[in-house]
Amino acid sequence: MSRRIVLAALLVLAGCGPATPRNTGVYLLLDTSGTYAGEIRKAQQIILYILSRLEPGDSLAVARIDTGSFTEKDIVAKANFDDRPSAANREKREFAARVKAFVEQSKPAPYTDISGGLLQAIEFLNEKGPGRKEILIFSDLKEELAKGYIRKVPFELKGFDVVALNVTKLRSDNYDPREYLSRVAAWRAKVEAGGGHWRMINDLERLDGML
Amino acid sequence: MDHILSITPWPVVSALLWFVFLAAALYLARRTAHRAIHAATEAVAQGLRIAAHSVAAAESRLTARNREVLLAAGREAKERIVEREFVRVGETTRKDLTNYPALHRALSESILRIEEDHQKAVEVPPEAPGWVRAVEAVAKIDAKNGASDVLADIHRSMVKAHNEAMQAYRKASAERHGLLRQMMPEWRAIQETLGRVNKVIESLLTRSVAIDRHMQEYEDIVRGQDRAVSILQSSSVVQFFVSALVLMVAIGGAAINFSLIARPMAEMVGGTHFIGSFRTADIAALVIIMVEISMGLFLMESLRITRLFPVIGALPDKMRVRMIWITFSILLLLASVEAGLAYMREVLLQDELATGALLRGESGGELQSQYLWITTAAQMGMGFVLPFALVFVAIPLETFVHSLRTVVGLAGIALLRVFALVLRVLGNGFRHLGMLAERLYDLPLFLPLWLEARRSATNGSPAARDMRESPL
Numbered sequence: 001m002s003r004r005i006v007l008a009a010l011l012v013l014a015g016c017g018p019a020t021p022r023n024t025g026v027y028l029l030l031d032t033s034g035t036y037a038g039e040i041r042k043a044q045q046i047i048l049y050i051l052s053r054l055e056p057g058d059s060l061a062v063a064r065i066d067t068g069s070f071t072e073k074d075i076v077a078k079a080n081f082d083d084r085p086s087a088a089n090r091e092k093r094e095f096a097a098r099v100k101a102f103v104e105q106s107k108p109a110p111y112t113d114i115s116g117g118l119l120q121a122i123e124f125l126n127e128k129g130p131g132r133k134e135i136l137i138f139s140d141l142k143e144e145l146a147k148g149y150i151r152k153v154p155f156e157l158k159g160f161d162v163v164a165l166n167v168t169k170l171r172s173d174n175y176d177p178r179e180y181l182s183r184v185a186a187w188r189a190k191v192e193a194g195g196g197h198w199r200m201i202n203d204l205e206r207l208d209g210m211l
Numbered sequence: 212m213d214h215i216l217s218i219t220p221w222p223v224v225s226a227l228l229w230f231v232f233l234a235a236a237l238y239l240a241r242r243t244a245h246r247a248i249h250a251a252t253e254a255v256a257q258g259l260r261i262a263a264h265s266v267a268a269a270e271s272r273l274t275a276r277n278r279e280v281l282l283a284a285g286r287e288a289k290e291r292i293v294e295r296e297f298v299r300v301g302e303t304t305r306k307d308l309t310n311y312p313a314l315h316r317a318l319s320e321s322i323l324r325i326e327e328d329h330q331k332a333v334e335v336p337p338e339a340p341g342w343v344r345a346v347e348a349v350a351k352i353d354a355k356n357g358a359s360d361v362l363a364d365i366h367r368s369m370v371k372a373h374n375e376a377m378q379a380y381r382k383a384s385a386e387r388h389g390l391l392r393q394m395m396p397e398w399r400a401i402q403e404t405l406g407r408v409n410k411v412i413e414s415l416l417t418r419s420v421a422i423d424r425h426m427q428e429y430e431d432i433v434r435g436q437d438r439a440v441s442i443l444q445s446s447s448v449v450q451f452f453v454s455a456l457v458l459m460v461a462i463g464g465a466a467i468n469f470s471l472i473a474r475p476m477a478e479m480v481g482g483t484h485f486i487g488s489f490r491t492a493d494i495a496a497l498v499i500i501m502v503e504i505s506m507g508l509f510l511m512e513s514l515r516i517t518r519l520f521p522v523i524g525a526l527p528d529k530m531r532v533r534m535i536w537i538t539f540s541i542l543l544l545l546a547s548v549e550a551g552l553a554y555m556r557e558v559l560l561q562d563e564l565a566t567g568a569l570l571r572g573e574s575g576g577e578l579q580s581q582y583l584w585i586t587t588a589a590q591m592g593m594g595f596v597l598p599f600a601l602v603f604v605a606i607p608l609e610t611f612v613h614s615l616r617t618v619v620g621l622a623g624i625a626l627l628r629v630f631a632l633v634l635r636v637l638g639n640g641f642r643h644l645g646m647l648a649e650r651l652y653d654l655p656l657f658l659p660l661w662l663e664a665r666r667s668a669t670n671g672s673p674a675a676r677d678m679r680e681s682p683l
Binding site: 093 | 323474477478481482483484485560562563565566567569570571572
């Protein structure tokens, strides 16, 4: 009888142990390079959509991609939403206001350090430790590094979902579509080599599967 | 295969030879094979028969047990009904017949007063005696003898006396009528009193008839009559389905209650914590509803409406009343908390709508209907009322629990009966299967068996006769 009681107690304790996190962490990289700066308004709509989909306890960070993106300074806004729904709603409204202010004051960057932004996103989300990690790249995926920036670093993307959003075609892509296709394929290969899951969504009217 | 058919140069001959060898071998082993088949199939059949007997015995035991349970439940229910009827009779007697002596005194006094009044009413004023004879004597006197004056005086006196007598008579009649009038309220009072007594007596008679009926049914149950068992069974099944239906309705109410408080509960315990695979907020809301139902059960037990917990029913009255007040207070507190949570739910909903509208870029986030208070008030009202409504779940729950025993017993009996039948059929099937296997074994041996039968017939032995008579 006492053995049964001990067994039952152990089962209960096992049920009350530290549970796996069920929250979502989203890191959105915004390309602010000269070729892509015009798309920033669309990015704002995407951020608002993401905010509407996130739950209390989730994390969201928005960072710009500029000349050197592997830095916390490029994080435009970040929030770890409160457990309580009312507080989370208030934080969402504040987040939306910060993004709006950024969009209105955003200036085009001369270079595009996507890899640096991706490394920063990995570091941020690993630190937060959410149950589900999403990195959204709002860019044309055309990386241009300034002189002296080295980004030949393998990405550790195991457990990450990487979603490329609104990958626009450049003027040169229209002349030679192979450039566009090889660019996308190269990023896919990088992500999948790091153990991540790659997706691409260009139709911004159908963002249902994004999160 | 080719190897088997190659013992002679001609495959057909080889096959024929094999057939002959096999038939010879089978014929020689026939008796042993038959015994083996018979033993195997009979063993299985016997096992199945024993299993069927065992299941049938279990069914009988379960039937007896179910009958006992049913009779015990019926006896208890009848005892409660009879007890209740006696309590009612007692209350009626105490309430209406306790003051019977006062009633009797009032009746006696009324009757006494009526008698006195009646006595007074029959007394009439006395008439002046002998007047008529005096008048007749005076009338015979000759008027011419100067008696006319006397007569006139007498006449006047007589008229005067007559008037006085008439006045006295009228006065006496008026007094008599007055006395009779006084008797009317007394009559009415007596009538009303007797009416009340009649009503009480009729009520008692009705109750006694009901008690007689219940006692008759109780006696049937105590005697364990089949009719009583049959009635109890059908009643139990009906109660099971009715209580299950009411419980389903109650579960619906609990689900609505849950949806009212689950969302705002996230504000209290956080919306992202999980216990197992369930949100802590949902579990907290469920716990509140369960506590409400438990309090409702205890309240009903303390009120002695249900009898699920004999310990509560056996508590002293003082303690029971305390329990009633404690459980009611907790229920009231929880109902108030629920009303508050329901209000909070509406506030959160509006907040979420406003945030959603802002995130969608809509400008109508702050637009609110002027009739919004109706839904808020309705939610608060439901949050307050549902806990009290759930209190009454205790009644169908008790019926469900009690009838469940009988229904499960009946289902078990039916299941065991079917199982026993299947086992019996399988047992018989195996026995026949053995016979069929023996016949199939004999099928390729038709020729030696026929020859054996012929030889035996020629010899005229009893074995041969048996062989002839028995089918191949």
